[in-house]
Amino acid sequence: MDQLDSSIADKLGQRGYRLTPQRLMVLAAIENSDDHVSAEEIYAQVVARYPYVNISTVYRTLELLKELGLVTEIDLGEGRVRYHPVDKGHHHHLVCQKCGAIIDVDESTLARLQDVLLARYNFSASLRHVAIFGTCGKCRQQQ
Amino acid sequence: MDQLDSSIADKLGQRGYRLTPQRLMVLAAIENSDDHVSAEEIYAQVVARYPYVNISTVYRTLELLKELGLVTEIDLGEGRVRYHPVDKGHHHHLVCQKCGAIIDVDESTLARLQDVLLARYNFSASLRHVAIFGTCGKCRQQQ
DNA sequence: GTTGCTGGTGCGACTTTTCGCAGTTGCCAT
DNA sequence: ATGGCAACTGCGAAAAGTCGCACCAGCAAC
Numbered sequence: 001m002d003q004l005d006s007s008i009a010d011k012l013g014q015r016g017y018r019l020t021p022q023r024l025m026v027l028a029a030i031e032n033s034d035d036h037v038s039a040e041e042i043y044a045q046v047v048a049r050y051p052y053v054n055i056s057t058v059y060r061t062l063e064l065l066k067e068l069g070l071v072t073e074i075d076l077g078e079g080r081v082r083y084h085p086v087d088k089g090h091h092h093h094l095v096c097q098k099c100g101a102i103i104d105v106d107e108s109t110l111a112r113l114q115d116v117l118l119a120r121y122n123f124s125a126s127l128r129h130v131a132i133f134g135t136c137g138k139c140r141q142q143q
Numbered sequence: 144m145d146q147l148d149s150s151i152a153d154k155l156g157q158r159g160y161r162l163t164p165q166r167l168m169v170l171a172a173i174e175n176s177d178d179h180v181s182a183e184e185i186y187a188q189v190v191a192r193y194p195y196v197n198i199s200t201v202y203r204t205l206e207l208l209k210e211l212g213l214v215t216e217i218d219l220g221e222g223r224v225r226y227h228p229v230d231k232g233h234h235h236h237l238v239c240q241k242c243g244a245i246i247d248v249d250e251s252t253l254a255r256l257q258d259v260l261l262a263r264y265n266f267s268a269s270l271r272h273v274a275i276f277g278t279c280g281k282c283r284q285q286q
Numbered sequence: 287g288t289t290g291c292t293g294g295t296g297c298g299a300c301t302t303t304t305c306g307c308a309g310t311t312g313c314c315a316t
Numbered sequence: 317a318t319g320g321c322a323a324c325t326g327c328g329a330a331a332a333g334t335c336g337c338a339c340c341a342g343c344a345a346c
Binding site (some may be wrong): 017045057094095097099103107110113116120121122123124125126127132133134135136137 | 255
């Protein structure tokens with residue numbers, strides 16, 4: 001984690017940002033979690049260690065980490081956004097709107113679309129962690 | 144509009160729903176608007192005609208119209224969702240996160256992805272009105 | 287060391303959207 | 317007509333997230 005810290009400290013430092021204890025604790029909480037974490041869950045973890053943090057600080061830190069490309073955000077349609085550390089791998093999700101099943105999809109699946117958008121519209125799409133809604137095979141069978 | 148009304152009344156009736164004055168007014172407000180409307184804008188239009196409507200009713204009606212496939216929803220990253228009547232045509236949007244430019248994209252652009260997801264994951268993706276975030280050519284040139 | 291500047295935090299208020307609840311409305315069967 | 321039932325609505329409250337403001341921290345220049 002020391003090496004991680006210092007590489008993040010570098011990234012922040014290069015842009016004139018500080019690596020404050022609050023930011024470290026938010027980062028640790030994300031790395032600490034197995035999978036996609038919500039802001040509220042991160043907040044709970046941080047509060048356990050330092051009760052004076054404010055949830056705004058958590059949101060602001062997440063915003064910053066997104067900008068730096070350290071975490072990705074995803075909305076799986078639960079009414080709350082979830083976060084995922086980039087260094088734990090990229091992937092996408094197919095969300096069935098009938099049964100709620102979530103199918104994980106390889107990063108490469110969207111590579112072609114990314115190419116098309118770049119070629120045709122000169123637009124560099126940021127498709128690192130995307131949720132696609134629809135209906136899974138099982139639910140379509142059941143009429 | 145009469146014919147439209149009755150076809151919608153049919154769709155609703157088949158499922159045991161009613162075509163109430165509130166729902167008619169919400170629908171009229173959406174059809175009445177040139178482009179993508181927010182719930183607040185729809186609410187404002189409806190209130191002008193009937194001041195006792197509640198914004199919850201607007202949201203609930205929009206939810207219903209989505210389910211019936213009459214309107215699509217889109218989040219262009221402004222902190223509020225916008226709605227679009229299906230009968231005014233389908234399309235997608237590329238949203239530049241640097242300058243905020245919005246590039247309209249033809250429906251067919253995502254057809255191939257839809258095919259791949261169906262073939263590979265047996266998943267029928269609902270990609271009728273999608274926002275893709277990234278960086279436009281102009282903003283990438285400016286370093 | 288102190289002045290000034292930028293960045294960061296906590297707090298409270300606010301926005302957008304959802305939800306539970308109680309009361310209405312329309313309809314069907316008796 | 318009236319009793320029952322499901323759909324619908326308005327209302328108030330709550331959840332998730334954002335924002336302005338005032339204050340604090342770190343640092344550089346003098």
